[in-house]
Amino acid sequence: MIRLPYYPGCAVQTTARNYAISGIAVAEKLGVELVELPKWNCCGVFPSLATDDLMRHLAPIRNLIHVQEMNDSGVVQNENRVVTFCSMCFHTLKEASLFVKDEEKLGKINTFFEREKEFVGGVKQGYKGGIKALDFLEVLRDIIGYEKIAKEVKKPLKGLKVAPYYGCLVIRPREIGIDDPENPTILENILEALGAEIINNPNRTQCCGSYHTIDRKDIVAKLTYDNLIYPIRNGAEVVVTCCPLCTFNLDFRQKEARELHRDLKEIPVMYYTQLMAIAFELDKQFYGVDLELHHVDPRPLLKAKNLY
Amino acid sequence: MEIKQKKEKKEEIVRIYIMGREYKVPAGLTIMKAMEYAGYRFIRGCGCRGGFCGGCATVYRVKGDYKLRMALACQKTVEDGMYTSQIPFTPAEKPIYNLEELSPSVNVFLEYYPEIAKCVSCNTCTKACPQDLEVMDYVQAAIRGDIQEVAELSFDCIMCGLCAMRCPTEIVPYNVALLARRLYGKYVMPKAKHVEERIKEIESGKFDEEIRRLKETSMNNLKEMYEKREIEPE
Numbered sequence: 183m184i185r186l187p188y189y190p191g192c193a194v195q196t197t198a199r200n201y202a203i204s205g206i207a208v209a210e211k212l213g214v215e216l217v218e219l220p221k222w223n224c225c226g227v228f229p230s231l232a233t234d235d236l237m238r239h240l241a242p243i244r245n246l247i248h249v250q251e252m253n254d255s256g257v258v259q260n261e262n263r264v265v266t267f268c269s270m271c272f273h274t275l276k277e278a279s280l281f282v283k284d285e286e287k288l289g290k291i292n293t294f295f296e297r298e299k300e301f302v303g304g305v306k307q308g309y310k311g312g313i314k315a316l317d318f319l320e321v322l323r324d325i326i327g328y329e330k331i332a333k334e335v336k337k338p339l340k341g342l343k344v345a346p347y348y349g350c351l352v353i354r355p356r357e358i359g360i361d362d363p364e365n366p367t368i369l370e371n372i373l374e375a376l377g378a379e380i381i382n383n384p385n386r387t388q389c390c391g392s393y394h395t396i397d398r399k400d401i402v403a404k405l406t407y408d409n410l411i412y413p414i415r416n417g418a419e420v421v422v423t424c425c426p427l428c429t430f431n432l433d434f435r436q437k438e439a440r441e442l443h444r445d446l447k448e449i450p451v452m453y454y455t456q457l458m459a460i461a462f463e464l465d466k467q468f469y470g471v472d473l474e475l476h477h478v479d480p481r482p483l484l485k486a487k488n489l490y
Numbered sequence: 491m492e493i494k495q496k497k498e499k500k501e502e503i504v505r506i507y508i509m510g511r512e513y514k515v516p517a518g519l520t521i522m523k524a525m526e527y528a529g530y531r532f533i534r535g536c537g538c539r540g541g542f543c544g545g546c547a548t549v550y551r552v553k554g555d556y557k558l559r560m561a562l563a564c565q566k567t568v569e570d571g572m573y574t575s576q577i578p579f580t581p582a583e584k585p586i587y588n589l590e591e592l593s594p595s596v597n598v599f600l601e602y603y604p605e606i607a608k609c610v611s612c613n614t615c616t617k618a619c620p621q622d623l624e625v626m627d628y629v630q631a632a633i634r635g636d637i638q639e640v641a642e643l644s645f646d647c648i649m650c651g652l653c654a655m656r657c658p659t660e661i662v663p664y665n666v667a668l669l670a671r672r673l674y675g676k677y678v679m680p681k682a683k684h685v686e687e688r689i690k691e692i693e694s695g696k697f698d699e700e701i702r703r704l705k706e707t708s709m710n711n712l713k714e715m716y717e718k719r720e721i722e723p724e
Contacts, residue, residue: 195634226610226611244613303626
């Protein structure tokens with residue numbers, strides 16, 4: 183069993199619980215124990231792109247300090263990696279870890295943390311550098327490997343037509359991305375290992391509309407239509423995602439998208455970890471489909487395919 | 491010799507500045523007592539004098555140190571060169587809600603206090619807390635809708651308001667925490683079964699006769715009964 187520090191983030195604890203529940207179970211099946219950070223705060227959501235906006239980097243760096251503390255207290259040994267499921271958390275943590283490679287910036291940020299020492303609830307030391315944020319997809323590809331995933335498959339997803347969708351946060355910009363920004367293959371490879379039929383999705387690296395979903399539903403509804411109509415026309419039965427925000431927009435905004443375009447058929451949206459839990463034949467609670475977190479219920483499709 | 495030392499100590503005087511004005515007061519007094527010594531009379535910003543009510547929030551700085559520090563006037567003793575000012579009231583945001591109509595959902599905090607999403611986790615609120623609470627951590631727990639965590643981390647909050655005064659993103663941590671403890675008590679915390687049973691017993695009139703008898707007993711007999719009462723072994 184490999185023990186890896188795990189940063190949950192708010193989404194997978196609440197509206198995207200199905201992602202973490204399935205992901206943690208899948209990881210365990212593959213010999214990886216995800217050990218939640220004893221203390222963590224918001225990842226910082228959207229890294230600030232201003233080079234002098236140090237305040238906005240406190241949140242992600244504080245989380246990286248908590249990974250350091252896990253090593254100091256012996257929860258993990260010499261472990262400089264931290265795993266996330268949420269693409270936004272991964273992106274923000276990694277961006278911040280690269281940002282403070284500039285020693286002058288790290289120095290200023292650490293001066294701020296230095297002053298917390300005397301307070302209850304403050305961190306006891308600054309960030310030493312070197313913590314690496316990993317998206318769980320990287321754990322599957324680089325630490326576990328596709329072959330081992332294929333070996334664990336008990337119920338191949340034969341005949342299930344899946345269209346991968348990446349969004350942007352795990353592949354762009356190049357320094358942060360975990361795969362080719364224009365032509366990623368990591369989701370396809372995992373789904374192939376599960377025995378699913380991959381449907382070409384030309385829009386798989388397009389923008390989902392992100393946080394416009396709060397105040398400009400119209401923009402997101404339009405994008406959701408664009409992002410779903412091509413995979414549907416190509417015959418997809420389910421869209422597979424790796425990001426809670428993309429998932430929310432692709433799934434829940436179908437309602438608004440259908441009001442704009444009556445030709446849009448409903449299509450379920452699922453996390454790759456849910457399909458892994460199904461293919462591994464884990465306990466049904468780890469499929470994460472019974473938590474009322476899906477807008478389009480995937481259960482009828484899964485039942486029709488004898489997968490549920 | 492000992493007596494002389496004591497006497498010297500008693501006469502030790504420190505110089506403090508109350509809202510900018512200089513006063514010489516005996517060392518060892520709390521800020522509150524020092525202000526009263528200097529002639530101030532509290533009609534506001536003073537409650538229990540025991541560090542529990544949160545009424546006497548104070549901002550101070552000590553000469554030679556650039557940091558603004560926070561304390562309760564009834565707890566913090568004066569230091570030489572201390573500049574102090576009282577914050578008896580914090581005009582902070584406090585939405586009106588009906589607890590009966592709320593549900594303990596993950597979005598309840600974001601609905602009533604959407605500004606919590608702006609938290610940059612700078613921990614300034616934590617530094618301000620005179621109760622040594624992990625304020626930022628409970629604000630973070632509120633963002634992710636963890637009612638129990640907010641309620642537990644904020645349990646010793648005395649609502650002094652200093653966290654809200656210091657937050658650079660204008661969050662009102664202490665009111666967020668109050669909502670959490672209300673929701674926790676009403677919807678999350680397991681109900682105490684023995685209390686519910688006892689309430690039923692009271693409502694069914696089980697103790698009415700006993701209470702009636704006690705009411706009719708004379709004071710002297712009551713005292714005697716009290717003295718002879720059975721005391722549960724510890």
